[in-house]
Amino acid sequence: MLLRSILSAALRGRSTRRLFSVVAPRGASMGKERPPDSRSKVFFGFRETYFRAYNGLHDLRYQIYQDGSSIPEEGPDDPFLLVADELSLLANRLRSLVVTEVPKLTSAAEYFFKMGVEGKRMCPTVLLLMASALNVPVRESIADGVSSGLSNELRSRQQAIAEITEMIHVASLLHDDVLDDADTRRGIGSLNFVMGNKLAVLAGDFLFSRACISLASLKNTEVVSLMATAIENLVTGEKMQMTTTSEQRRSMEYYLQKTYYKTASLVSNSCKAIAVLAGQTSEVSMLAYEYGRNLGLAYQLIDDVLDFMGTSAALGKGSLSDIRHGVVTAPILFAIEEFPQLREVVDRGFKNPADVDIALGYLGESCGIERTRELAKEHANRAVLAIEALPESDAEDVQSSRRALINLTHRVLTRTK
Amino acid sequence: MYWRWALSRGLSSAAARFHGHGRFTQRFSHAAPCGGCLGRSPWETRSKVLGCTETYSLGLRGLHDIRYQIHQDSSSRAEEPLDPFSLVADELSLLANRLRSMVVAEVPKLASAAEYFFKMGAEGKRFRPTVLLLMASALNMPISQSAADGVFNTLSNELRTRQQCIAEITEMIHVASLLHDDVLDDADTRRGIGSLNFIMGNKLAVLAGDFLLSRACVALASLKNTEVVSLLATVVEHLVTGETMQMTTTSEQRRSMEYYLQKTYYKTASLISNSCKAIALLAGQTAEVSILAYEYGRNLGLAFQLIDDVLDFTGTSASLGKGSLSDIRHGIVTAPLLFAIEEFPQLSEVVDRGFDNPADVDIALEYLQKSRGIERTRELAAEHANRAVEAIEAFPESDDEDVIISRRALVDLTNRVITRTK
Numbered sequence: 001m002l003l004r005s006i007l008s009a010a011l012r013g014r015s016t017r018r019l020f021s022v023v024a025p026r027g028a029s030m031g032k033e034r035p036p037d038s039r040s041k042v043f044f045g046f047r048e049t050y051f052r053a054y055n056g057l058h059d060l061r062y063q064i065y066q067d068g069s070s071i072p073e074e075g076p077d078d079p080f081l082l083v084a085d086e087l088s089l090l091a092n093r094l095r096s097l098v099v100t101e102v103p104k105l106t107s108a109a110e111y112f113f114k115m116g117v118e119g120k121r122m123c124p125t126v127l128l129l130m131a132s133a134l135n136v137p138v139r140e141s142i143a144d145g146v147s148s149g150l151s152n153e154l155r156s157r158q159q160a161i162a163e164i165t166e167m168i169h170v171a172s173l174l175h176d177d178v179l180d181d182a183d184t185r186r187g188i189g190s191l192n193f194v195m196g197n198k199l200a201v202l203a204g205d206f207l208f209s210r211a212c213i214s215l216a217s218l219k220n221t222e223v224v225s226l227m228a229t230a231i232e233n234l235v236t237g238e239k240m241q242m243t244t245t246s247e248q249r250r251s252m253e254y255y256l257q258k259t260y261y262k263t264a265s266l267v268s269n270s271c272k273a274i275a276v277l278a279g280q281t282s283e284v285s286m287l288a289y290e291y292g293r294n295l296g297l298a299y300q301l302i303d304d305v306l307d308f309m310g311t312s313a314a315l316g317k318g319s320l321s322d323i324r325h326g327v328v329t330a331p332i333l334f335a336i337e338e339f340p341q342l343r344e345v346v347d348r349g350f351k352n353p354a355d356v357d358i359a360l361g362y363l364g365e366s367c368g369i370e371r372t373r374e375l376a377k378e379h380a381n382r383a384v385l386a387i388e389a390l391p392e393s394d395a396e397d398v399q400s401s402r403r404a405l406i407n408l409t410h411r412v413l414t415r416t417k
Numbered sequence: 418m419y420w421r422w423a424l425s426r427g428l429s430s431a432a433a434r435f436h437g438h439g440r441f442t443q444r445f446s447h448a449a450p451c452g453g454c455l456g457r458s459p460w461e462t463r464s465k466v467l468g469c470t471e472t473y474s475l476g477l478r479g480l481h482d483i484r485y486q487i488h489q490d491s492s493s494r495a496e497e498p499l500d501p502f503s504l505v506a507d508e509l510s511l512l513a514n515r516l517r518s519m520v521v522a523e524v525p526k527l528a529s530a531a532e533y534f535f536k537m538g539a540e541g542k543r544f545r546p547t548v549l550l551l552m553a554s555a556l557n558m559p560i561s562q563s564a565a566d567g568v569f570n571t572l573s574n575e576l577r578t579r580q581q582c583i584a585e586i587t588e589m590i591h592v593a594s595l596l597h598d599d600v601l602d603d604a605d606t607r608r609g610i611g612s613l614n615f616i617m618g619n620k621l622a623v624l625a626g627d628f629l630l631s632r633a634c635v636a637l638a639s640l641k642n643t644e645v646v647s648l649l650a651t652v653v654e655h656l657v658t659g660e661t662m663q664m665t666t667t668s669e670q671r672r673s674m675e676y677y678l679q680k681t682y683y684k685t686a687s688l689i690s691n692s693c694k695a696i697a698l699l700a701g702q703t704a705e706v707s708i709l710a711y712e713y714g715r716n717l718g719l720a721f722q723l724i725d726d727v728l729d730f731t732g733t734s735a736s737l738g739k740g741s742l743s744d745i746r747h748g749i750v751t752a753p754l755l756f757a758i759e760e761f762p763q764l765s766e767v768v769d770r771g772f773d774n775p776a777d778v779d780i781a782l783e784y785l786q787k788s789r790g791i792e793r794t795r796e797l798a799a800e801h802a803n804r805a806v807e808a809i810e811a812f813p814e815s816d817d818e819d820v821i822i823s824r825r826a827l828v829d830l831t832n833r834v835i836t837r838t839k
Contacts, residue, residue, distance in 0.1 A: 105661040175627060178600075179620050198600045199661070201623055205597060205630065206657045212634065212650035221641040228638035232631040239624055 079404035079411070083128040086159070091118060094163050097210060108195055108203035109210075112170045117186045123169060123267050124162040126295065126408065130271050130288055131158040132401035134278045136393045157218055157277050164227060165270045167211040172234045172266075174204035179242060180325065223273045230269040237261030241327065246347050252333045256297070264296025287386045291405065294383035299412045301376035304329035305369055308360075311416045315364050323359065326350050330375065332359060335368035373413075380409040501826035501833070502543075505550040508581070509543055512550075516585045545591065545689055546584040548717065548830065552693050552710055553580040554823035556700045558815050579640055579699050586649060587692040589633040594656040596626035644698055648691045655691075659683030663749065668769045674755045678719070686718030709808045713827065716805035721834050723798035726751035727791055730782075733838045737791070738782050745781065748772050752797065754781060757790035795835075802831040 091113065098109040112118070135151070176182070177190040178197050184190055192200035208231070215224050240248075240258040248254045271292035275285035308331055310318035322329050326349050336342045342362045350356050363369070387405050557573070600619055630653070637646045662670075662680045670676045693714035697707035730753055732740035744751050748771050758764045764784045772778050785791065806828050815821065 100658060100661075102658055102661045102665060104665040105658065175623055178623055197619060198597075198664070201597050201600050201626075202657045202661055205594075205626075205653060208630065209650045209653035209657065212637075213647055213654070216643040216647035216650060219643045221638070221643060224643060224646055225635075225638040228631075228634040232635050235624070235627045235631040239628065242620065242624060 079129055079408045080125055082132075082401065082404050083125055086128055087121060087124055090124060090159055090162055090166075091115075093159075094166060097163065097167070097214070098207065100206065104195075104199065105203065105206060108191060108199050109206050111191050111194075111203070112173065112186065113166075117188055119186050121166075122299070123165055123270070126267060126292065126405070127158070127162040127165060127270055127274055129401045129405050129408070130274045130291070131155065131278070132397050133387065133390065133405055134275055134280055134284065134288065135395065135398050135401075136280075136391055154278060158274050160214055160218060161223070161270055161273050161277065164211045164214050165266060167207045167214075168227070168231060168234070169266060171204040171207035171211070172238070174200050174207070176238060179238060218277070220277065222276050226269040226273045226276070230266045233261040233265035233269075237263075237265070249328050250333070250336060250343060250346060252330070252337075255328070255330065255333055259297060259300045260293070263300040264293045267296045268292035284391060287389050291383045291386040294379040294386065295409060295412060298376040298379040298383065298409065301330055301372050301379070302412060302415065304331055305372050305376075306415075306417065308363065308369065315369070316360050320356065323350050323356055330372040331363055331368035333368075334371040335359075335363045335366035338366040338368075376413060380413050383409045499822065499826050499829055501551060501830045502547055504823070504826050505547055508550055509546055512546060512581055512584055513543075515581075516588060544721075545587055545692070548689060548714065548827070549580070549584040549587060549692055549696055551823045551826050551830070552696045552713070553577065553700065554819050555809070555812065555827055556697055556702055556706065556710065557817065557820055557823075558700075558813060576700060580696050582636055582640060583645070583649075583692055583695050583699065586633045586636050587652075587688060589629040589636075590649065590653060590656070591688060593626040593629035593633070594653070594660070596622045596629070598660050640699070642699065645695045648695045648698075652688050652691045655683040655687035659685075659687075671750050672755070672758060672765055672768060674752070677750070677752065677755055681719060681722045682715070685722040686715045689718040690714035706813065709811050713805045713808040716801040716808065717831055717834060720798040720801040720805065720831065723752055723794050723801070724834060724837065726753060727794050727798075728838070730785065730791065737786050742778065745772050745778055752794040753785055753790035755790075756793040757781075757785045757788035760788040760790075798835055802835050805831045 094113050095110055098106065098113060100106045100109065173185060174191050177185055178192045178200050181192075182190045183193045190200075191203060195203075211227075215227055218224075237258050237260075240254070240261065244254070268289045269292070272285050272289040275288040280288075304322065306318055307320060307322045307329065308315055308318045323332070328346055332342070332346065336346065339362045342359065345355050345358050345362075348355055350359070384406050387402050390402065393399065599622055633649070637649055640646075659680050659682075662676070662683065666676070690711045691714070694707050694711040697710040702710070726744065728740055729742060729744045729751065730737055730740045745754070750768055754764070754768065758768065761784045764781065767777050767780050767784070770777055772781070809824050809827050812824065
């Protein structure tokens with residue numbers, strides 16, 4: 001319910017983001033045909049912190065609807081805005097979820113949940129939007145009172161998936177940083193750098209165990225299986241990265257599989273979990289999964305490109321951290337297809353900076369970057385198709401969150417950092 | 418039904434020792450499935466037995482007579498000591514093999530690393546899985562009598578497999594925690610062989626540990642029981658908490674018996690206690706019985722650790738200072754010293770200095786010698802062992818032989834824990 005209000009407020013334009021206004025009770029039609037004046041004021045009895053009412057804005061809303069075609073990208077369908085408040089809620093809850101009786105362990109565990117270092121939080125955003133997008137009543141017969149109680153509970157459970165996913169994600173980052181000897185993460189020192197390898201490893205284990213406990217409390221064994229698969233995939237992906245043979249390093253198939261494991265599996269399986277919790281059919285759950293998977297892959301492919309390009313359009317201006325760590329990504333792999341001689345350079349590893357320059361040279365001449373972008377676009381399109389295949393709904397929240405999910409796929413493609 | 422066969426082999430060899438009958442080789446002692454068929458005549462049960470898996474239908478006709486005889490002699494059965502480990506040895510091999518194949522990953526390098534600790538030689542006596550398997554047998558009681566026997570056998574096989582899975586998961590979690598605890602530790606010898614970290618480096622240790630944890634997670638999910646997931650996830654949390662407690666103690670905490678016992682629970686007893694509870698839950702036992710199983714595990718674990726602490730000072734001899742003294746040399750203050758501090762407060766200064774100076778170690782040993790530290794630790798261990806026994810004795814009664822023997826074995830284990838010298 002909280003979300004519906006947020007969404008409606010958001011539909012009134014960004015400035016009203018924090019304000020909750022009149023929304024028709026759940027179950028009532030929110031379609032365009034309803035004249036604005038007849039909407040009644042309904043207050044929902046949930047968290048007081050978010051409780052402020054504004055009714056003059058419905059005029060503005062009506063205006064937007066009349067201009068339906070010109071909804072700006074930055075406006076009502078800004079995916080991050082739509083869920084910003086809910087994300088803060090989650091962030092607070094996460095911070096309380098990782099408290100332990102050993103102070104050092106708590107500070108290690110909460111290190112990346114502190115304000116300002118939560119990262120882009122792409123994943124929780126996707127999950128919360130997916131939850132709204134799938135907020136299609138599976139059965140219409142439940143009385144409204146019961147139904148709103150149930151839907152609140154459902155929402156809490158779906159939020160829990162977002163929290164669980166974040167904990168798993170951060171746990172894997174903590175371990176990855178130990179494995180990569182990374183010094184920095186999210187603009188600050190990495191945990192292993194600041195508090196030592198062992199504490200970083202243990203903190204990761206702790207987050208993992210807390211995630212599993214939360215997971216178990218949802219009492220849904222299918223969801224537990226999905227997340228367990230995601231966890232296993234993360235480890236497999238990291239293992240694949242650490243222990244590749246030369247031949248595997250040159251293989252696009254191996255790379256895509258590893259990328260699925262390391263990046264896309266978590267978001268795809270948790271999207272599916274969201275759908276499962278919502279009681280959706282297996283077809284719809286698969287669509288949610290497909291969205292997550294394709295979005296994740298698109299994201300990583302563009303990430304690979306940005307590592308070479310950075311914010312400029314020119315090659316070699318990115319951080320080049322992948323190649324310097326000897327990690328061979330899609331652009332190089334495509335370039336090898338055009339210039340087999342690049343294979344030798346790749347096999348030498350990239351410890352010699354001269355080799356990095358040679359590789360960049362080949363890359364510049366090849367269509368590596370373009371082809372990677374194309375592949376990313378292909379995945380982004382498939383993600384959009386998945387959303388479009390979701391069962392129809394007239395509900396505004398549902399429609400706007402689906403638009404937001406589609407919007408996300410565009411952002412993933414066009415981002416420059 | 419392999420586990421029954423294995424258990425019965427153990428039982429029959431135990432029984433053979435009782436009665437000196439050489440011809441008890443292989444049979445189903447537990448011919449009565451849990452459907453409460455103990456009231457049936459031996460003939461009926463035997464033919465039922467033969468109806469099971471062919472591999473095991475050893476039609477040893479005459480055995481039912483012997484079995485009947487055993488029942489008649491049950492009152493005079495000597496309380497001879499059983500070897501709890503051999504009761505489940507066959508099943509444990511089965512488990513070890515399954516664990517090994519479960520651990521085979523796409524990347525051989527990692528598989529051999531993770532497998533490292535599951536090799537025969539490196540496992541100590543596989544204490545934990547033994548406890549768990551015995552607990553499974555000890556709780557092998559009918560909950561409902563109504564299931565058709567055929568169905569029931571399948572169900573009980575399935576249950577056993579699931580309980581074995583708990584034992585496997587427990588081992589994976591245990592080894593994963595050892596691997597992660599080793600990160601940057603100077604634990605150069607772990608279990609008598611070089612630790613994985615020492616041989617293969619920090620990174621592979623982290624990765625191998627993660628690998629085991631994630632496999633454990635998948636295995637847990639496959640049991641489709643969220644309470645069990647919760648229990649074992651809590652174990653991981655406790656292991657981490659215990660280790661960080663050990664890493665970050667203040668001087669005051671180091672001198673505290675309460676802190677020490679809490680840390681010991683987290684690091685040692687939690688794993689056994691929670692997995693015993695999981696075994697009970699999978700068996701569909703009530704909450705009360707599950708807690709009894711938990712209490713057994715907890716008290717056994719604590720007793721084990723307390724004796725471990727003593728042995729670190731005494732070793733295989735009865736005299737002090739002959740043990741490896743590795744705890745004190747690592748600056749870890751254990752129960753005997755904590756008791757000694759109660760008698761000799763001046764010892765707390767020495768303890769606070771840490772034990773970097775070997776002279777301090779000698780001073781501490783002297784105080785320890787004068788004090789009743791060792792004795793009191795043994796007493797505390799005995800107390801916990803007794804509580805463990807009480808928990809077993811409080812289990813719901815059963816006439817089933819396997820159940821009785823396994824419970825006896827569990828009691829025997831508490832004894833072994835107290836009296837062991839290494």
